[in-house]
Amino acid sequence: MELELEKLQLPGIEDRRPLVIAGPCSAETEEQVMETAKMLADRGIKIFRAGIWKPRTKPGGFEGIGVEGLAWLKAVKKETGMLVATEVATAKHVYEALKAGIDILWIGARTTANPFAVQEIADALKGVDVPVLVKNPVNPDLELWIGALERINGAGLKRLGAIHRGFSSYDKKLYRNLPQWHIPIELRRRIPALPILCDPSHIGGKRELVAPLCQQAMDLSFDGLIVESHCNPDCAWSDAKQQVTPDVLDYILNLLVIRTEKQTTENLAELRKQIDECDNNLIEELAKRMRIAREIGTYKKEHDMTILQTGRYNEILDKRGSQGALCGMDPEFIKKVFEAIHEESVRQQMEIINKN
Numbered sequence: 497m498e499l500e501l502e503k504l505q506l507p508g509i510e511d512r513r514p515l516v517i518a519g520p521c522s523a524e525t526e527e528q529v530m531e532t533a534k535m536l537a538d539r540g541i542k543i544f545r546a547g548i549w550k551p552r553t554k555p556g557g558f559e560g561i562g563v564e565g566l567a568w569l570k571a572v573k574k575e576t577g578m579l580v581a582t583e584v585a586t587a588k589h590v591y592e593a594l595k596a597g598i599d600i601l602w603i604g605a606r607t608t609a610n611p612f613a614v615q616e617i618a619d620a621l622k623g624v625d626v627p628v629l630v631k632n633p634v635n636p637d638l639e640l641w642i643g644a645l646e647r648i649n650g651a652g653l654k655r656l657g658a659i660h661r662g663f664s665s666y667d668k669k670l671y672r673n674l675p676q677w678h679i680p681i682e683l684r685r686r687i688p689a690l691p692i693l694c695d696p697s698h699i700g701g702k703r704e705l706v707a708p709l710c711q712q713a714m715d716l717s718f719d720g721l722i723v724e725s726h727c728n729p730d731c732a733w734s735d736a737k738q739q740v741t742p743d744v745l746d747y748i749l750n751l752l753v754i755r756t757e758k759q760t761t762e763n764l765a766e767l768r769k770q771i772d773e774c775d776n777n778l779i780e781e782l783a784k785r786m787r788i789a790r791e792i793g794t795y796k797k798e799h800d801m802t803i804l805q806t807g808r809y810n811e812i813l814d815k816r817g818s819q820g821a822l823c824g825m826d827p828e829f830i831k832k833v834f835e836a837i838h839e840e841s842v843r844q845q846m847e848i849i850n851k852n
């Protein structure tokens with residue numbers, strides 16, 4: 497299904513990279529919300545986020561302040577002029593958030609992974625024109641992510657965006673949620689008109705990772721950032737380790753280097769021509785290699801040999817891996833390339849063997 501999209505058109509917000517949304521993981525108290533909001537507004541932030549209903553991995557944690565907090569967000573809007581955003585996970589959340597005049601809704605990662613829940617939200621949004629940001633599902637499944645966008649779009653909402661917040665993994669070494677950048681990059685290729693934001697806070701899970709992740713997202717042409725910021729991060733009721741103060745956020749944003757895609761200088765054009773040439777040569781060489789592989793296929797057929805000669809295959813992978821390393825490439829990368837080439841050779845030889 498082709499998405500029918502319109503620009504986000506956020507009132508009072510310039511159409512400029514990065515679009516920044518900031519605020520605490522959770523709305524905790526009226527004071528915490530207002531203090532954080534004022535500090536952010538003073539530092540030029542125009543869109544405030546705060547979770548009102550919090551999906552928690554285990555029961556017993558702080559599950560969000562609930563409806564009561566919506567009034568605080570309303571007060572933030574009134575006092576600071578910022579737009580306000582919150583997460584919705586059920587039809588009731590949608591109803592309450594819209595009633596409170598919330599400007600932007602987002603769908604959380606756990607919800608995106610559940611088509612029943614997304615459909616319920618989509619049905620509740622029918623006929624409403626509000627921007628909706630869809631976080632990636634917890635599992636690295638691009639189709640599930642696009643499916644959620646399609647459901648919301650199918651309900652008539654055209655002002656959509658996506659948020660990359662990383663993917664859950666059993667092994668949490670550096671990141672809380674692995675940033676599998678190729679997935680949002682493929683999303684961009686598939687739906688070029690869809691704005692994509694990065695959530696460095698939930699990817700990193702630690703405040704020291706927020707700055708490098710913001711820069712990485714900008715270098716990968718993301719349109720915006722949604723960052724958790726709290727007036728007193730260490731005392732936050734949820735996600736304390738990954739929240740930064742408004743001052744730190746301001747510092748991070750000021751240090752960001754924003755490169756544009758369109759800066760095609762002559763040198764770059766020349767280098768790109770060279771890359772095109774290399775790629776053409778690679779394809780020609782590959783075609784030549786495949787022709788030889790087919791000849792080998794004919795030979796194997798005539799001599800009743802099996803296609804897969806394991807010894808030879810291992811020898812190729814090992815040799816090419818070390819050759820690659822000598823040329824400054826990761827042997828694992830070279831191995832992957834030759835595995836793919838070998839797979840295609842085998843497919844071509846199978847064609848020869850199966851002929852007649």
Ligand code: PEP
Nearest residue numbers: 521547604605606661698
């Ligand atoms: C959040 O933004 O506070 C949140 C719960 O995020 P996610 O859905 O990405 O876990």
Ligand code: MN
Nearest residue numbers: 521724734735
């Ligand atoms: Mn959070």
